[in-house]
Amino acid sequence: MPTIEPVDEVEIWASILADPLHRPPSSSTIPLPSQVEDYFNYVYNNYAMKIDHFVAEPQDEPWRGRYLGELIPKENWRRGPRVPRKRRIFPSNPTYFGDMPSGSRCGKLQRRINNDHWTNGEVIKLVEGVETYGVGRWTKLKSHYFSKSVRDPTHLKDKWRNLLRARGVPCNSERKVVFSLIFYTAISLDQFHRI
DNA sequence: GTAGGGCTATCC
DNA sequence: GGATAGCCCTAC
Numbered sequence: 001m002p003t004i005e006p007v008d009e010v011e012i013w014a015s016i017l018a019d020p021l022h023r024p025p026s027s028s029t030i031p032l033p034s035q036v037e038d039y040f041n042y043v044y045n046n047y048a049m050k051i052d053h054f055v056a057e058p059q060d061e062p063w064r065g066r067y068l069g070e071l072i073p074k075e076n077w078r079r080g081p082r083v084p085r086k087r088r089i090f091p092s093n094p095t096y097f098g099d100m101p102s103g104s105r106c107g108k109l110q111r112r113i114n115n116d117h118w119t120n121g122e123v124i125k126l127v128e129g130v131e132t133y134g135v136g137r138w139t140k141l142k143s144h145y146f147s148k149s150v151r152d153p154t155h156l157k158d159k160w161r162n163l164l165r166a167r168g169v170p171c172n173s174e175r176k177v178v179f180s181l182i183f184y185t186a187i188s189l190d191q192f193h194r195i
Numbered sequence: 196g197t198a199g200g201g202c203t204a205t206c207c
Numbered sequence: 208g209g210a211t212a213g214c215c216c217t218a219c
Binding site: 116162165 | 211213214215
């Protein structure tokens with residue numbers, strides 16, 4: 001176990017942390033604040049460091065301007081009305097009728113159920129929901145933040161993935177490494193080198 | 196229920 | 208023509 005000096009406060013953005021303990025349900029799941037605290041207790045043997053609180057809203061500037069602002073698309077960017085879009089459906093889809101050539105990857109065209117761009121308000125709710133419940137709890141996030149919305153849990157997952165991509169965050173196995181570095185950097189570079 | 200990849204339309 | 212957004216399919 002590493003030994004370091006305790007600090008008064010550690011600022012961590014739970015929304016951008018990977019799972020340092022490789023906890024279930026998957027390696028790409030971002031931990032809840034309580035899990036991060038568990039991790040600190042694990043690494044520092046329950047005594048060396050104590051997390052007083054998680055900084056959700058910095059006092060010096062609005063939280064949305066600092067973090068959400070990086071995730072929310074710019075105004076008037078791909079926000080125009082969309083023409084009706086279609087996509088292919090396959091025999092496994094209950095709405096599919098008719099035969100499809102054997103081995104073909106082409107299905108029949110069907111109009112999409114929903115075709116709208118995400119609004120700023122929706123993105124804000126999504127990010128707030130992720131910070132509250134963590135990444136990977138899409139059904140719970142849907143029921144609490146999008147109960148009356150056409151967005152289903154899969155859509156929430158997809159939008160979160162797009163937000164991370166737009167921010168330059170890898171969505172593959174590299175995420176764990178990238179976020180671990182952010183995690184340690186939040187402690188301080190000096191302490192990171194001593195871990 | 197969720198993650199990852201595929202597909203289509205749109206933007207630049 | 209490549210990159211991106213959003214929805215859908217499929218495996219686990």
